[in-house]
Amino acid sequence: MRALLIPLALAGFCQAAQAGEISSAYTDLDSKKDCVTYAQAAEGDGDWANLVCSGYRGYPVLIGYDDARESVYYGFPSDDMTPVWESFTAFNGSGPKVEWRIEANGDVAIPFAAIHRRSVSDPQDEKKSTDVLVVAKVAQPEDHQGCTVGLVLATGNPQANDQARKLADEKAKTFVCGKDKREVIGDVPPFGRVDN
Secondary structure, three states: OHHHHHHHHHHHHHHHHHHOEEEEEEEEOOOOOOEEEEEEOOOOOOOEEEEEEEEEOOEEEEEEEEOOEEEEEEEOOOOOOOOOEEEEOOOEEEEEEEEEEEEEEOOEEEEEEEEEEEEEEEOOEEEEEEEEEEEEEOEOOOOOOOEEEEEEEOOOOOOHHHHHHHHHHHHOOOOOOOOOOOEEEOOOOOEEEEOO
């Protein structure tokens, strides 16, 4: 019996290795240090700016800022550098760390999802805010498809990181941007998408 279990265990290990090992890597995101502004409002044209920032091993992070709100895009945008706007309705800002979910096959490691904490203000009380983990599909160089896959309430939720990783691992690779519905875990503030 024992001799039979070893080959079965090895077969299961080989299948898992072929499917790719999934792990996390972390990068810093400080708009003052890690980003370059490539477009911004002229005087009298509002308060907006577009920044490109360093991400994971050549994968950029793009931040669209408009009136104290941020839309963040992970990976390679289309040639015109204008990703779809996705953000919370209320004032919000992104956290200083990005968690990248990476699938490794041999020597090739590809980030397929990003998990990023956002702080969203309470329109009724400036001193209050809600933290949300945004789970996003990372746009690859060949398809430029990046978008928000899900939102996980982080404030008061000790399981938030695990829930976000599970969501990233199960949904991000096959998620169809602009078609599939985002998954929401917890009572998160309103969030929307504006297609170009």
